[in-house]
Every structure is written in C-alpha cells, then in structure tokens.
Amino acid sequence: MKKQVAILTLGGLWNYGNRLQAVALFEALKKLNAEPVAIRNGWDLDPIPLTNHQPVKAAFEHPFQTLRKYQRKQNFVKFAARYLERSEFLDNPRTNQLNDLVAFDYVVTGSDQVWNPTIVNDQYFNYFLLEHIPAQKRISYAASISVARVDEDASALFKHEVPKFRAASVREQAGVELLQAITGTDVSVVLDPTMLLTQAEWSTLFDLDQIAVPKGKYVFTYVLGQKSPATLRMIQDFRAQGYAIVEFHNTDFHQLRKYFAKDPAEFVAFINHAAAVITDSFHAAVFATIFHTPFTIAERADQAHQKMSSRIDTLLDMTGLAKRRMAEVDTIAEVLAVDFAASDARIAERRVESLTFLQAALRD
Numbered sequence: 001m002k003k004q005v006a007i008l009t010l011g012g013l014w015n016y017g018n019r020l021q022a023v024a025l026f027e028a029l030k031k032l033n034a035e036p037v038a039i040r041n042g043w044d045l046d047p048i049p050l051t052n053h054q055p056v057k058a059a060f061e062h063p064f065q066t067l068r069k070y071q072r073k074q075n076f077v078k079f080a081a082r083y084l085e086r087s088e089f090l091d092n093p094r095t096n097q098l099n100d101l102v103a104f105d106y107v108v109t110g111s112d113q114v115w116n117p118t119i120v121n122d123q124y125f126n127y128f129l130l131e132h133i134p135a136q137k138r139i140s141y142a143a144s145i146s147v148a149r150v151d152e153d154a155s156a157l158f159k160h161e162v163p164k165f166r167a168a169s170v171r172e173q174a175g176v177e178l179l180q181a182i183t184g185t186d187v188s189v190v191l192d193p194t195m196l197l198t199q200a201e202w203s204t205l206f207d208l209d210q211i212a213v214p215k216g217k218y219v220f221t222y223v224l225g226q227k228s229p230a231t232l233r234m235i236q237d238f239r240a241q242g243y244a245i246v247e248f249h250n251t252d253f254h255q256l257r258k259y260f261a262k263d264p265a266e267f268v269a270f271i272n273h274a275a276a277v278i279t280d281s282f283h284a285a286v287f288a289t290i291f292h293t294p295f296t297i298a299e300r301a302d303q304a305h306q307k308m309s310s311r312i313d314t315l316l317d318m319t320g321l322a323k324r325r326m327a328e329v330d331t332i333a334e335v336l337a338v339d340f341a342a343s344d345a346r347i348a349e350r351r352v353e354s355l356t357f358l359q360a361a362l363r364d
Contacts, residue, residue, distance in 0.1 A: 003034045003362050006087075006104040008128060010112045010120075011043035013076040014069070016222075017194075017283030019264045021111045023083045024193035025141060027205065029108075032359050036108075038084045039101070041091040041127070071261035079263040083205070093127040106362060107133045111142035111171060111193050117154035118147055129157060135164040139361045142171040142190050142354075145178060146311070158182045167361035172314055190354040194286050195347050202268060202290065211269035218244040220274035220293075222267075222284045225300035230326050234278060234296065237332055246270060276335050282311045289319055289347070292340045297325045318350065319343035 007025060012018025022038060029036040080086060089099045101107055107130055113119055114128035130138045150158070162168055162183045169188040170176055179187045197205070219238045223231060239245055248259045248267065262270070268287055271277055277288040277295035288295035297312055316322045320342040329335050 003105040004103060005029050005034045005036045005362070006101050006107045007036055007038045008041065008091075008107060008109045008114070008130070009038070009043075010114060011041065012112075013073050013080070016264050016267045017281065018112055019076060019079060020268070020283060020287075021142075021193045022080075023205075023264070024195075024197050025108070025111060026084055027201070028193060028196040028355065028358065029362075032355070032362060034106075034362060036085065037087050037104075038080075039087045039091055039099075040089070041124075042094055043124070068257055068260045075261055075263040079265060083265075091127070093123040096123070098127070098132055101133065101137075104137070106137050106139055106166075108139045108141050109143055110140050110169075111144065113144045113146050115140075115143045115158075115170070115175075116146045117150050122153075125154065125157065129161040130165075131161055136166055138165040139358075140165055140168045140170070141358060141361075142169060142192055143175075144171040144311075145175040146172070148174065148178075150178070150182075155182050162187070167357065169357055172311060174310065188357050190357055191347070191350050192282075192286065194283060195290070196351055196354060198351075199290050199292075202287075203272075206265040206268055208265075208269045208272055211266055213270055213273040214244060214246055216244060217242070217275045218246045220246050220248070220270050220277045220279075220284075221298075222248045222277070222279045222281050223298050223300075224249055225280050225298075228299035228301040228326075230330070231278065231298040231301075234298075234326060234330070234332075234335075238276070238278075241332060243275060246274070276332075280312075282315065285312060285315060285324075289315070289321065289340065289343055294336045294338045295324060296329045296335045299326050319346055 007022070009022055010018055012022070026036050026038065091098050109128050109130055117125055120128060128143070158179060159182050162179055163185045168185065169190045170179065171190070171192055173189050176187050176189050179185065202208070219235070221235060235245060246259060248262065248270070250257055250260060271284065271287045271293055272291040274293050277284060277293050278298050279285055279288070279295065280298045280300050285295060285297065316324055321338070323329060324338070
C-alpha cells in the first residue's frame with residue numbers, strides 16, 4: 001500500500017526556485033511509491049484581487065509593473081494546480097488553526113528555508129518544525145537554515161524538536177554543523193530536490209519541446225540583486241556579439257518585461273534552450289547545470305542580496321564547476337567553454353544517496 005505523505009513547505013506563488021523544488025520533492029516521493037499532498041498554508045494563498053495586490057496609489061503609479069506581478073501570480077497558481085496535488089483545506093499557523101493530519105502516514109517539512117528563523121516568524125517556525133505532528137511521523141528533507149547563527153529562542157526550539165524527527169536532513173553542510181552543535185543529533189545533508197530529477201525526467205514532466213522559446217541564439221539572464229559593472233559589461237559583450245538578451249527578472253524595461261510573468265516550466269525551458277545563462281540565482285544555476293547550458297555566476301553590486309552565495313558555493317564545489325564565477329570567467333569564450341561530464345556523475349552519486357535517505361525515512 002502506498003504511503004500517504006503530507007508536504008509542508010513555504011508557498012511561493014511568485015518564486016521560481018520554491019515552486020520547482022516543491023514539484024521536484026512531490027515527484028521524488030511519487031517515484032518512491034508514495035502519494036504526496038502539498039498542504040496549503042498561509043504562505044501559499046491564492047493571489048488577491050489586483051486592487052489589493054499592493055497599495056492602490058502604487059498600482060496607479062506603476063500600472064504595468066502591478067499588472068505583470070498579478071499575471072505572474074496567476075500563472076504560478078495554474079502551474080501549481082497542474083503539477084502539485086494540493087490540499088483542499090488550508091492551515092493557518094498565524095491563528096493556530098491547523099488541520100489534523102492523522103490520515104497521513106508521514107509529514108515532510110522542506111525543502112526551502114523552512115528552518116530560517118530570520119524569514120519564518122514564530123508561529124511558522126514551530127509549524128515547519130512539525131511541533132504539532134507526532135514524532136514517529138516527522139521527516140525533514142533538505143530543510144534550509146541559511147544563516148550561520150540563530151538566536152536563543154530558535155536554538156531552544158531546535159534543541160527540543162529536531163531530536164524527535166524519525167529522519168532529519170538539511171540542504172547545506174553548515175546546517176548540519178549548526179544543528180549537531182545545538183542538538184547533538186545526527187542530521188544528514190541531501191541534495192536540493194530539484195536535483196533529484198534527471199534532465200530527461202524534467203523534460204518529460206514539463207514537455208519542454210512544446211514550450212515556446214525565443215528564436216535564434218540568446219542569453220538567459222536572471223539576476224535578483226543589483227547588477228555589478230562586471231555583470232553589465234558581460235551582458236553588453238554578448239549583445240555586441242549578436243546574442244539576444246532574455247531577461248526574466250525585470251518588470252520595468254519596455255522590451256523585456258514581457259518575460260516577467262512566465263511560469264516555472266517556462267523558466268526551465270528558457271534555460272534549456274539558451275546559449276548561456278548569467279545569474280546570481282541558486283536554482284537558475286542548478287538548471288543550467290542539469291541541462292548543460294553554459295553559465296556564469298553574476299556579481300552583485302549590493303550586499304543585501306549576498307545570502308545565496310554559500311548555497312552557490314556548495315553547488316559549484318559539489319559539481320566540480322568551481323570556476324564559474326564572473327571573476328574567474330570574464331570572457332564570452334570562457335563562459336561557453338564548460339564540460340558537464342564530471343558534474344553529471346557527481347550529481348548522480350548524490351542523487352542515489354539522497355533518494356536512499358528519503359526511502360529509508362518512509363519505511364515502517
């Protein structure tokens with residue numbers, strides 16, 4: 001009989017990486033003969049009407065930007081409905097209105113930053129630590145803390161709750177070290193769920209060949225932080241060599257904002273067909289690696305968006321693609337010269353380990 005598994009994760013009806021990791025974990029659990037359901041919670045509410053999406057004044061001052069953001073959320077809702085089995089009921093940790101998950105054999109928390117106390121408030125922090133779930137049903141998969149230190153309150157909760165898990169894993173080695181120091185409990189480090197699926201599996205799941213992408217050679221750019229002079233120069237160099245620039249993270253520029261509302265499947269398809277990728281995003285780098293698209297990690301001019309750096313460092317080290325940062329790959333020829341053979345083998349090895357962890361956690 002198939003195991004009934006509930007997934008508790010951050011909702012992300014605007015965030016490509018969040019939705020793709022959720023779908024990947026959902027598909028991985030299905031491969032292991034489970035029947036997963038993503039539990040809707042306050043992080044996963046459907047988009048609200050346009051007039052309430054942001055202040056009315058801002059909506060009138062920036063109508064195209066507001067419309068694009070609304071369209072993006074609507075497309076993400078359709079994507080989630082197509083690729084995830086979501087609960088009809090809604091948990092609301094803010095008001096402690098939680099549903100009884102007794103019908104599920106196991107409850108998995110993760111992936112994404114579910115254990116990061118700087119972005120998850122008190123009610124949700126307890127919720128994603130599965131405080132309300134019997135110990136024998138608790139599993140964490142690639143739960144991310146993403147900070148080097150936590151305060152006393154978070155530390156006390158980790159110390160009290162993590163040892164109760166039947167199987168606990170995180171996404172970064174730094175998270176293992178932090179939790180072991182706090183709890184004395186063995187915690188595993190596993191792959192981000194997006195790497196649990198192969199290139200062929202992603203292609204089949206999204207039917208990538210049927211998704212319309214720009215014609216001709218183009219460079220896919222997805223830069224979340226402020227572009228540094230080196231990043232701007234690299235983009236200009238590609239443009240000067242006849243490459244079109246496809247910029248996803250842009251709501252303002254007249255020619256490029258049309259890409260902002262694309263859904264996560266289109267995000268993957270555009271990376272797959274690109275001649276190169278310029279990004280500071282962990283998940284954009286992951287999919288460039290999976291689909292063998294040459295890439296370089298963009299430098300950020302602002303310090304406010306540096307938190308993803310350690311995740312990207314871990315990815316580059318694990319795949320053997322350490323020299324992909326723009327400081328080391330600063331010409332078009334160097335960006336395009338990349339061998340993915342070693343990265344395929346390394347990811348395949350870690351994939352087996354990570355799926356084995358998950359399979360063992362689902363055993364009676």
